[in-house]
Amino acid sequence: xAKVVLTFSMSLDGFVTGPDISMDHxxxxxxxxxxxxxFHAGPENSIDLGMARELLAKVGAxxxxxxxxxxxxxxxxxxxxxxxxxxxxxEKRDNLIMKSATFTFVSEGINSALEQAKAAAARKVVIVxxxxxxxxxxxxxxxxxxxxxxxxxxxxxxxxxFDHIGSTPIELTCDRAVNSPHIxxxxxxxxx
Amino acid sequence: xAKVVLTFSMSLDGFVTGPDISMDHxxxxxxxxxxxxxFHAGPENSIDLGMARELLAKVGAxxxxxxxxxxxxxxxxxxxxxxxxxxxxxEKRDNLIMKSATFTFVSEGINSALEQAKAAAARKVVIVxxxxxxxxxxxxxxxxxxxxxxxxxxxxxxxxxFDHIGSTPIELTCDRAVNSPHIxxxxxxxxx
Numbered sequence: 001x002a003k004v005v006l007t008f009s010m011s012l013d014g015f016v017t018g019p020d021i022s023m024d025h026x027x028x029x030x031x032x033x034x035x036x037x038x039f040h041a042g043p044e045n046s047i048d049l050g051m052a053r054e055l056l057a058k059v060g061a062x063x064x065x066x067x068x069x070x071x072x073x074x075x076x077x078x079x080x081x082x083x084x085x086x087x088x089x090x091e092k093r094d095n096l097i098m099k100s101a102t103f104t105f106v107s108e109g110i111n112s113a114l115e116q117a118k119a120a121a122a123r124k125v126v127i128v129x130x131x132x133x134x135x136x137x138x139x140x141x142x143x144x145x146x147x148x149x150x151x152x153x154x155x156x157x158x159x160x161x162f163d164h165i166g167s168t169p170i171e172l173t174c175d176r177a178v179n180s181p182h183i184x185x186x187x188x189x190x191x192x
Numbered sequence: 193x194a195k196v197v198l199t200f201s202m203s204l205d206g207f208v209t210g211p212d213i214s215m216d217h218x219x220x221x222x223x224x225x226x227x228x229x230x231f232h233a234g235p236e237n238s239i240d241l242g243m244a245r246e247l248l249a250k251v252g253a254x255x256x257x258x259x260x261x262x263x264x265x266x267x268x269x270x271x272x273x274x275x276x277x278x279x280x281x282x283e284k285r286d287n288l289i290m291k292s293a294t295f296t297f298v299s300e301g302i303n304s305a306l307e308q309a310k311a312a313a314a315r316k317v318v319i320v321x322x323x324x325x326x327x328x329x330x331x332x333x334x335x336x337x338x339x340x341x342x343x344x345x346x347x348x349x350x351x352x353x354f355d356h357i358g359s360t361p362i363e364l365t366c367d368r369a370v371n372s373p374h375i376x377x378x379x380x381x382x383x384x
Contacts, residue, residue, distance in 0.1 A: 012338075012364065013354030013355075014205065014206040014352075033361065138346070146204075148204070150378075152364035152366045152380055153362065153363050154361060155359075155361050156354075156359040156360065157359040160205075160206070162204065162346055162348075163205075165346060166348055167211075167349040168348065169345050169348060170348070172204065172344035172345060174344045174371055174376050178369070179369035183366075186376065188204070
């Protein structure tokens with residue numbers, strides 16, 4: 001079965017967006033800082049680009065929340081992940097074809113979205129966009145791995161990746177930590 | 193001048209203690225998980241013990257809050273850091289000599305404690321015990337370096353290290369990331 005991977009660029013204080021997310025600021029105010037590492041040029045960025053390529057080659061399907069779709073993808077009119085994408089929503093809606101992927105709107109809940117995404121991903125992995133979907137999957141024991149691109153900044157404000165996940169500790173194993181000039185790449189397995 | 197180093201064992205979700213800190217649970221309920229890495233035996237622990245020794249050799253003085261003193265050190269009747277220690281408090285009180293260190297109680301505020309600690313540390317570093325003192329130092333731009341022992345667990349509850357530090361982003365540089373079988377050692381410099 002396809003694994004579920006949560007992959008996020010997170011500040012050292014745990015934020016994956018800045019505050020006040022809107023159409024104009026899909027990452028929240030100041031949240032673009034978290035993705036700056038992707039846009040550095042030059043040889044000192046080779047570790048980061050290698051990691052990004054490695055991930056991209058693994059992505060077989062994407063699950064995302066409606067808000068991420070609205071403020072992010074719909075606004076950009078495309079997705080960074082060229083793979084079948086499943087949007088959790090309350091309204092029934094026809095599939096939507098963007099340049100890099102087809103979007104299926106799933107109104108039957110996260111388990112249905114996950115089942116469809118896993119089938120679509122086949123031997124690749126399912127990744128998640130949006131902190132609240134990630135939290136739901138973690139809380140229900142449905143996440144297999146967590147990749148963190150740890151950004152050396154304290155944002156002070158925004159949405160935290162790890163929040164509202166219940167108070168039963170979740171054990172992880174870190175099997176890779178790679179530092180680059182811009183960020184630290186951490187890879188965890190979730191214990192069962 | 194002696195540098196100020198914040199060094200903490202932190203869960204991936206940002207907690208440095210569990211909830212409900214008390215005399216019986218100085219690290220909060222379940223918070224001892226964060227220090228478990230120090231007590232593993234066997235050769236797979238050599239990276240962690242090497243890092244712990246490296247830090248211990250650097251510590252020239254300690255600043256801590258009154259609550260950390262009350263629930264931790266006073267209760268254990270000693271400190272893990274054999275160095276002059278300065279306790280931030282509101283009441284005047286005579287110095288206290290424990291087995292490994294002398295405690296000075298400072299009622300004139302954090303700047304006075306810092307000045308005394310830096311003088312005592314000389315060419316070594318000043319470290320901090322207690323998240324709220326660490327937050328105050330960060331918020332006032334008085335911290336020079338941050339060492340995180342990142343523990344592969346999501347605690348879900350407790351006190352966060354990086355909280356209440358204002359909403360102006362603080363830029364850092366990560367100059368070392370070392371993974372061991374039990375934790376990831378991260379070292380940051382705070383940008384000025």
